[in-house]
Amino acid sequence: MTENILPRHQFEVSPENSHYSKKIVRSARIKETLIKSYFAAAGTAALIFIILIFIFLFKEGINAFNNIGLSDFIYGTRTMEDGTVKTVYEWYPTSENARYSLLPLLLGTLLTAIPATLISTVLGVAAGIYLSEIAHPKAKEFLKPVLELFAAIPTVVLGFIMLVIGATFFQDLLHPANRLNAFVASVGLTLVIIPVIASLTEDALRSIPMDLRNAAYGLGATKWQTISKVILPAAFSGVSASIILGFGRAIGETMIVLMASGNAANFTMEIFRSARTMTATIAAEMGEVSQGSDHYYALFFIGVVLFVITFFLNLIAEMIISKMRKKNTF
Amino acid sequence: MKNRFLRPLYFAVVVLTFSVVFTACKKKQEADKAVISVKGSDTMVNLAQKWAEEYMKANPGVSIQVTGGGSGTGIAALLNGTTDVATSSRELKEKEIKLAKEKNVGYETHKVALDGIAVVVHPSCKIDSLTLEQVRDIFSGKIKDFAALGGDKTEISLYGRENSSGTYEFFKEHVLGKDTKGNPVEYASSTQVLQGTAALAEAVAKDPKGIAYGGVGYFAHRSDVKILKIKKDAKTPGVWPAHDGKVIYENIWEGSYSISRGLFMFNLAKGNKAVDDFMKYIESPEGQEVVKQMEYIPLPASK
Amino acid sequence: MELGKKHKDINGFIFINLVRLMFAFLVGLLLLIIGIIAVNGYPVMSLDFLISSPANNMTEGGIGPAIFGTIAVTFFMVLLAVPLGVSAAIFLSEYAKESIYTKIIRTSINNLAGVPSIVFGLFGLGFFVLFIGKNLDEVLQTGLLFGQPALLWAAATLAVLVLPIVIVSTLEALNSVPKSHRDAAIGLGATKWQTIRDIVFPQAKPGILTGTILAISRGVGETAPILFLGCAFFLPNLPVADLCIGDYCIPMINPTEQFMYLAYHIFILSTQSANPTKTLPLQYGSTLVLILLTILLNITAIIFRYRFRKALGRN
Numbered sequence: 001m002t003e004n005i006l007p008r009h010q011f012e013v014s015p016e017n018s019h020y021s022k023k024i025v026r027s028a029r030i031k032e033t034l035i036k037s038y039f040a041a042a043g044t045a046a047l048i049f050i051i052l053i054f055i056f057l058f059k060e061g062i063n064a065f066n067n068i069g070l071s072d073f074i075y076g077t078r079t080m081e082d083g084t085v086k087t088v089y090e091w092y093p094t095s096e097n098a099r100y101s102l103l104p105l106l107l108g109t110l111l112t113a114i115p116a117t118l119i120s121t122v123l124g125v126a127a128g129i130y131l132s133e134i135a136h137p138k139a140k141e142f143l144k145p146v147l148e149l150f151a152a153i154p155t156v157v158l159g160f161i162m163l164v165i166g167a168t169f170f171q172d173l174l175h176p177a178n179r180l181n182a183f184v185a186s187v188g189l190t191l192v193i194i195p196v197i198a199s200l201t202e203d204a205l206r207s208i209p210m211d212l213r214n215a216a217y218g219l220g221a222t223k224w225q226t227i228s229k230v231i232l233p234a235a236f237s238g239v240s241a242s243i244i245l246g247f248g249r250a251i252g253e254t255m256i257v258l259m260a261s262g263n264a265a266n267f268t269m270e271i272f273r274s275a276r277t278m279t280a281t282i283a284a285e286m287g288e289v290s291q292g293s294d295h296y297y298a299l300f301f302i303g304v305v306l307f308v309i310t311f312f313l314n315l316i317a318e319m320i321i322s323k324m325r326k327k328n329t330f
Numbered sequence: 331m332k333n334r335f336l337r338p339l340y341f342a343v344v345v346l347t348f349s350v351v352f353t354a355c356k357k358k359q360e361a362d363k364a365v366i367s368v369k370g371s372d373t374m375v376n377l378a379q380k381w382a383e384e385y386m387k388a389n390p391g392v393s394i395q396v397t398g399g400g401s402g403t404g405i406a407a408l409l410n411g412t413t414d415v416a417t418s419s420r421e422l423k424e425k426e427i428k429l430a431k432e433k434n435v436g437y438e439t440h441k442v443a444l445d446g447i448a449v450v451v452h453p454s455c456k457i458d459s460l461t462l463e464q465v466r467d468i469f470s471g472k473i474k475d476f477a478a479l480g481g482d483k484t485e486i487s488l489y490g491r492e493n494s495s496g497t498y499e500f501f502k503e504h505v506l507g508k509d510t511k512g513n514p515v516e517y518a519s520s521t522q523v524l525q526g527t528a529a530l531a532e533a534v535a536k537d538p539k540g541i542a543y544g545g546v547g548y549f550a551h552r553s554d555v556k557i558l559k560i561k562k563d564a565k566t567p568g569v570w571p572a573h574d575g576k577v578i579y580e581n582i583w584e585g586s587y588s589i590s591r592g593l594f595m596f597n598l599a600k601g602n603k604a605v606d607d608f609m610k611y612i613e614s615p616e617g618q619e620v621v622k623q624m625e626y627i628p629l630p631a632s633k
Numbered sequence: 634m635e636l637g638k639k640h641k642d643i644n645g646f647i648f649i650n651l652v653r654l655m656f657a658f659l660v661g662l663l664l665l666i667i668g669i670i671a672v673n674g675y676p677v678m679s680l681d682f683l684i685s686s687p688a689n690n691m692t693e694g695g696i697g698p699a700i701f702g703t704i705a706v707t708f709f710m711v712l713l714a715v716p717l718g719v720s721a722a723i724f725l726s727e728y729a730k731e732s733i734y735t736k737i738i739r740t741s742i743n744n745l746a747g748v749p750s751i752v753f754g755l756f757g758l759g760f761f762v763l764f765i766g767k768n769l770d771e772v773l774q775t776g777l778l779f780g781q782p783a784l785l786w787a788a789a790t791l792a793v794l795v796l797p798i799v800i801v802s803t804l805e806a807l808n809s810v811p812k813s814h815r816d817a818a819i820g821l822g823a824t825k826w827q828t829i830r831d832i833v834f835p836q837a838k839p840g841i842l843t844g845t846i847l848a849i850s851r852g853v854g855e856t857a858p859i860l861f862l863g864c865a866f867f868l869p870n871l872p873v874a875d876l877c878i879g880d881y882c883i884p885m886i887n888p889t890e891q892f893m894y895l896a897y898h899i900f901i902l903s904t905q906s907a908n909p910t911k912t913l914p915l916q917y918g919s920t921l922v923l924i925l926l927t928i929l930l931n932i933t934a935i936i937f938r939y940r941f942r943k944a945l946g947r948n
Contacts, residue, residue: 126655179487
């Protein structure tokens with residue numbers, strides 16, 4: 001409403017000065033317009049960078065198709081010693097007979113991200129319920145920042161802890177097939193995702209109107225009945241959005257999986273075996289690959305795949321959240 | 331008043347302009363100093379760094395910049411003229427030699443040191459020696475259990491380097507080799523890939539099922555990993571690349587230890603005196619002393 | 634009656650306490666992690682450790698250059714991210730009317746925050762180094778100066794990465810300034826810009842500072858985006874050069890050089906130093922420094938925000 005209202009009368013103090021004051025008004029107007037356009041330009045920064053990220057990933061990634069076919073990113077062939085040709089799902093980008101199947105990497109990503117999301121859902125939603133419904137308001141004021149501190153731990157620190165302590169702990173406890181394996185990495189990942197899920201769950205629960213709780217109590221429901229039968233179902237969409245966002249984070253996390261998963265490009269579903277994720281592949285191989293090679297472009301293509309997956313996960317979560325906001329404001 | 335708000339912005343602009351200006355200045359300043367850039371193998375980056383440090387101490391008029399990036403990167407940079415010296419843990423590939431001819435780039439090859447590749451296991455492992463063929467079958471995934479080698483019945487856990495490392499390529503070419511049909515043998519896809527030879531040593535030290543390969547210098551001084559003797563074939567005796575914390579130079583010089591390689595430096599053949607002097611230093615006894623310090627194997631001539 | 638019912642709700646009792654237990658477990662885990670790092674890292678902590686350079690093939694010495702590099706990168710990152718982020722927030726909060734356009738912008742902010750950090754690394758390489766840097770070299774005739782991974786490009790990439798943090802906290806701060814203040818200023822005849830500059834911005838300053846601190850904390854802890862943007866294993870010299878005007882020289886950060894970075898240093902020490910077992914105390918020491926840095930930054934931000942919200946009466 002208030003945009004562009006220049007208090008013209010202010011400058012028109014006396015009629016003798018009117019010629020002069022008009023000039024001032026005009027220059028002030030120009031200045032305001034310039035300032036506004038500066039801010040408008042800055043305002044689009046996030047949008048521009050999202051577009052630039054997509055363009056520049058795509059620009060390099062598309063070159064992968066110069067020499068590698070789309071089917072090569074799914075499967076390859078290999079001549080066995082007995083002369084038979086076998087279809088294989090392998091990531092051997094530097095071999096003479098290079099194979100670029102992304103399936104083992106995709107499988108590795110899921111093998112670390114899914115267990116991590118499952119564990120984090122239990123713990124993260126519980127933490128969200130605790131903060132929003134159970135904790136004393138005074139305690140909450142102190143405990144919520146604790147969760148933020150959790151989120152503040154750099155991932156390289158978590159990777160380091162899993163590498164030097166976590167791996168040995170689980171080796172002695174579970175005797176896994178590989179010391180560094182998908183499970184160790186996913187435990188590390190949970191530490192990253194729990195704060196994400198917890199804080200968004202807390203937001204979702206808090207946005208449920210107080211009336212709903214009071215109505216439930218009025219009907220004689222206990223606290224737990226209220227939480228489990230009324231609040232959680234009402235906040236279902238918000239909680240599921242938090243889980244989707246958490247899953248997106250798990251897929252995109254690099255340092256923990258690079259340090260703790262062992263990075264074997266196994267084509268396997270066994271969680272106690274070493275796995276290699278898409279992110280770790282880029283991180284480990286990008287630094288030393290020669291620019292302009294097929295391998296280089298293939299790594300950018302993995303980046304495109306990662307970007308697209310996380311972009312859509314974020315978009316879905318955001319659509320759920322904005323729908324929820326509309327619903328809750330009745 | 332007015333610019334209170336925009337001050338950080340102005341500041342940023344000023345700093346950035348300054349940066350551009352002074353980098354230009356810096357370039358001019360360094361023009362009177364001889365600058366040598368060395369780029370390439372990650373295996374050799376520590377060694378090259380040490381050479382550079384020692385050489386700059388003795389020759390303050392020379393500035394040497396050392397960066398890694400991998401053998402292939404260094405050679406590519408040399409052929410593109412963006413580095414003076416390339417380090418490499420392998421010889422030039424045919425493709426690279428051809429490219430040099432196409433570009434009409436003359437280069438000199440210097441063998442500057444040797445490196446032995448050791449195969450290591452956890453100290454609790456019962457195995458002491460392996461034949462080359464066994465090593466090949468283990469890392470290609472044909473042998474999956476220590477029982478097949480006379481050890482305990484446990485699954486083997488393989489550790490290796492990233493596919494861009496020179497050690498990965500060397501080991502693949504010289505140990506895994508080719509199968510009976512002439513196709514190159516690949517590492518097993520279950521090989522766990524770690525970011526450095528030290529990380530391999532670390533992993534094997536903690537994993538009773540582990541086996542790994544890498545530059546002997548990284549393993550020689552560690553008591554928590556066991557270096558295996560390697561036999562050329564089933565009949566010949568096993569040979570240690572290192573024992574009791576010391577690298578055994580003779581075994582590698584004589585070639586009785588089977589898995590060793592040369593480390594190389596390439597420079598452009600255009601008579602840059604600063605570069606030639608540096609290469610001379612590296613091949614001199616002082617330069618070879620540095621090789622020993624860094625736990626690589628010096629050239630036999632400097633014995 | 635009410636009481637009796639609650640006692641009968643055994644499920645509720647179990648679940649509520651289970652939730653409490655899980656939360657306690659999380660807090661315990663956090664304390665355990667920090668405790669392990671503190672106990673193991675404390676012995677190597679000294680002034681010398683903080684300022685000296687790694688020695689003897691990275692198995693001895695300190696983390697001085699890594700700390701210097703971290704500060705240098707974050708300095709440039711803040712210079713780039715904060716003015717842009719704050720301006721973007723001012724546009725969204727003060728100038729733009731709610732429309733599909735602002736909705737798209739808000740969506741991109743959220744999406745930018747969700748892009749995997751390694752993808753930022755690829756972007757930094759493809760956009761800043763290979764596109765901007767290479768073209769800059771061509772225009773300025775500087776040979777190969779900007780077109781290679783360097784401190785400036787790492788900072789620029791991190792700036793894009795922390796941009797959403799700055800925008801979101803600034804937006805929150807701007808939104809908490811009461812509308813009545815703006816109306817009063819406009820009513821007194823101030824222009825839009827004058828209102829923002831003299832009324833809105835000063836009140837939102839603590840909130841913007843909070844965002845800046847959080848952005849620094851995030852940037853300091855990131856490793857993946859800078860892996861191939863000039864982060865070096867070991868450098869004998871600091872990324873410093875003399876800035877000379879005539880004969881007068883002052884040392885300044887050289888943004889076109891490679892650099893060491895604390896978070897990357899931890900990664901390197903634990904995976905690539907000559908002997909990771911021997912350097913374990915150094916790894917814990919570096920980790921302790923990094924974690925103290927991020928936690929202190931976050932606590933400062935939390936306190937700032939708490940006070941700020943209290944002062945504004947939390948609307």
